[in-house]
Amino acid sequence: MENFTFYSPTKFVFGQDTENECGNLIRSFGGSRVLVHYGGGSVVRSGLLDRVKASLSASGLCFCELGGVCPNPRDTKVYEGIELCVKEKIDFILAVGGGSTIDSAKAIAMGVPYDGDFWDFYSGKAPQTALPVGTVLTIAAAGSEGSGDSVITKESGMLKRGASGECIRPKFSVLNPELTTTLPPFQTACGATDIMAHVFERYFTNTRDVETTDRLCEAVLLAMINETPKVVANPKDYQARANVMWAGMVAHNNIVGVGRKQDWNSHGIEHELSALYDCAHGAGLAVVMPAWMTYVLDHDVMRFAQMACRVWGCKMDFANPRTTALEGISAFRRFLKTIGMPLTFSELGAKEEDIPTLVNNFGLGDGKTGGFVSLSSEDVANIYRLAL
Amino acid sequence: MENFTFYSPTKFVFGQDTENECGNLIRSFGGSRVLVHYGGGSVVRSGLLDRVKASLSASGLCFCELGGVCPNPRDTKVYEGIELCVKEKIDFILAVGGGSTIDSAKAIAMGVPYDGDFWDFYSGKAPQTALPVGTVLTIAAAGSEGSGDSVITKESGMLKRGASGECIRPKFSVLNPELTTTLPPFQTACGATDIMAHVFERYFTNTRDVETTDRLCEAVLLAMINETPKVVANPKDYQARANVMWAGMVAHNNIVGVGRKQDWNSHGIEHELSALYDCAHGAGLAVVMPAWMTYVLDHDVMRFAQMACRVWGCKMDFANPRTTALEGISAFRRFLKTIGMPLTFSELGAKEEDIPTLVNNFGLGDGKTGGFVSLSSEDVANIYRLAL
Secondary structure: OOOEEEEOOOEEEEOOOHHHHHHHHHHHOOOOEEEEEEOOOHHHHOOHHHHHHHHHHHOOOEEEEEOOOOOOOEHHHHHHHHHHHHHHOOOEEEEEEOHHHHHHHHHHHHHOOOOOOHHHHHOOOOOOOOOOEEEEEOOOOOOHHHOOEEEEEEOOOOEEEEEEOHHHOOOEEEEOHHHHOOOOHHHHHHHHHHHHHHHHHHHOOOOOOOHHHHHHHHHHHHHHHHHHHHHHHOOOOHHHHHHHHHHHHHOOOOOOOOOOOOOOHHHHHHHHHHHHHOOOHHHHHHHHHHHHHHHHHHHOHHHHHHHHHHOOOOOOOOOOHHHHHHHHHHHHHHHHHHOOOOOOHHHHOOOHHHHHHHHHHHOOOOOOEOOOOOEOHHHHHHHHHHOO | OOOEEEEOOOEEEEOOOHHHHHHHHHHHOOOOEEEEEEOOOHHHHOOHHHHHHHHHHHOOOEEEEEOOOOOOOEHHHHHHHHHHHHHOOOOEEEEEEOHHHHHHHHHHHHHOOOOOOHHHHHOOOOOOOOOOEEEEEOOOOOOHHHOOEEEEEEOOOOEEEEEEOHHHOOOEEEEOHHHHOOOOHHHHHHHHHHHHHHHHHHHOOOOOOOHHHHHHHHHHHHHHHHHHHHHHHOOOOHHHHHHHHHHHHHOOOOOOOOOOOOOOHHHHHHHHHHHHHOOOHHHHHHHHHHHHHHHHHHHOHHHHHHHHHHOOOOOOOOOOHHHHHHHHHHHHHHHHHHOOOOOOHHHHOOOHHHHHHHHHHHOOOOOOEOOOOOEOHHHHHHHHHHOO
16 A cells, blocks of 8 residues: 545535535635536526525525536636636635536636636646635536546647646535436436446556455445446436435545555546547446456456456456456446446447547657556557447 | 435545654644643654654644553543643644544543533533644554544543544544554454444444445455454554554544444443453453344344345355354454454453443433444343353
8 A cells, every 4th residue: 555645625415405505504614705606407497506596695695607517518618717706706616516517616716816727727737726616416427526626628629638636625515316316317327437437447556455445446336336227227216316426426535546556547538539529428438448448457367357256246267367357347348238328439429530539639649648557549549449 | 325414624644654744734734832642652662752743843833742641541631631731822732642542632622622521522512612633543443533533431430431523523644554563463453343343333224225335334344354364463564554544544434334323332332341441442342242243133134144245255044044144243253253352251351240330330221222223221231241
């Protein structure tokens, strides 16, 4: 195990009707002038936005609104938000929505106190300070409600890039599983795939002696394997939604990933797909992740065999652990198919002839990247081809 | 799953040499005049206290010291600490030691800004404010480094009681597994038993649909079952110490226990043993917990069968799940024996004739207590008898 710092000071308020506590929560974290940031559609139609605003008014908070965040949120909306916050002297940002809205809110939060272009933080610069952010989560997926991460797409060139910093961890996150019960099966399954991918990115590591975090990773995966088919079959299953929602937070606030090198190539490889085709991130991951697993399998057969046995319930083939390892990857693919995820480029609407563009956008050039297996541009192209 | 709030804003700094960061950490949390609180013995002999003081001096902090905290920490030391803090205008308390020292520091922290007797907080009053506390952990056991809990023994009558409050969660905790490598096997095993008990108190619940936290509980237990024999056999095994240390935090900051009713009777029943005989808390738990399990088994046979299969690797007897459930408890007993824990009153130095005193001190009277199975005084006496 490696040395690490773990600091997750987000207050999670979980359960039915908790969105009504927003106003008091913002007050308790010192906010007075609030930007309410959201996408649109269901947040408005369902009456959630009205309930949130009523809570803010009841706590005597001033607020203005900025809706229109789209999936794979754009830099253009972030610039709009920064300008509005400066003009309205905003001191707290409340994101009402899923990962896209929260990530957009985090980008605005970093941009407001910063003299330069906020995109600097998505090009490698570490943020030092940000406006406080709170969230009302409507989709269990990105884990952004408990993380110090944000992903934004630059419209010019459709580049999808990430930023990280402790200062953008939300002050509080309101998690009401009921808000997710209106989510259709496909989006639900995309979210579940993203949650599982967050665990796999941490699980596949070269760091030895990480039994505790290994077991915690496996715990989240086992819970997801049990609960996801329930929420896909019956979107209104509150209890299964609650289990998935908490698993989504645990999967990504890094409590299951501390002290170990992590990989994150599958996320990078997927980001180019959702940036180019504007497909759902989870759907892209369902296509990329098993292909990545197959491609890197021989780097550490026993780790894949461990996944197969502990997570997918495969029997260990002691004479040929590689068979077991492959069975684990097949089991993952079968699971993804069961919950309605695409497994190939064509199911995703992606095209073989775009592979050079995808690889180019990935931007490795002659370099390599990845914490578990270091991949070159050629490797990335091979993984896309494995996913055809 | 039930509604819940989870708020664990402790900064964990984990790994080798991290005690040298104490000074900067205290500064970053606004401390300037520090009470360094510790037990004695190994903290002094090992040079740890000197390293910690050097770190404080290097950060330009004023500090004074209060040593002499004993296992099952006493109210008398707390009163001494409160008086010293007031006199020296202390604004930060640094606990250097195990759960006893940290719990004593938390009690002092609550007592300083409070007009009345600090014991009020150990008699049911909720604390509203406390001095900030930081910790340098030397024993993986109590989980006090990441919890809002404290247990103190009142010398008059030897009553052991707990207090809880968000305000006593440490601001930071320094976790250096190396500091635990000098701990002898018996104390190591006592700590491991305490960690596992913290999980079991949460695991046995009447709340349905808690798959995610069930799996997380099982993850910590599986890791402990794997790592504990290593640290007992070889106290200097840094990697196994690291796994146990992180498991000890995860077991008790409540991330594995949210959204479910918890039991905590075994802890209460044990507290009377360690209060009366001044035995190690973990040793007392090794005697009480399997007896408690056996006594309450029929309340929910399937939950015990789940533990047996998922945690202890038993095969499910579908024709007679109770057999499987009992096998799980036997496996727990065997494990405790393997790591050198006592299993009976006599091994602990406890006496059958003291059972009425123990039950009386437990203080239930005609009442009942417990979140999984509600127990009367008679039940408590029966559990002590099962442990003879």
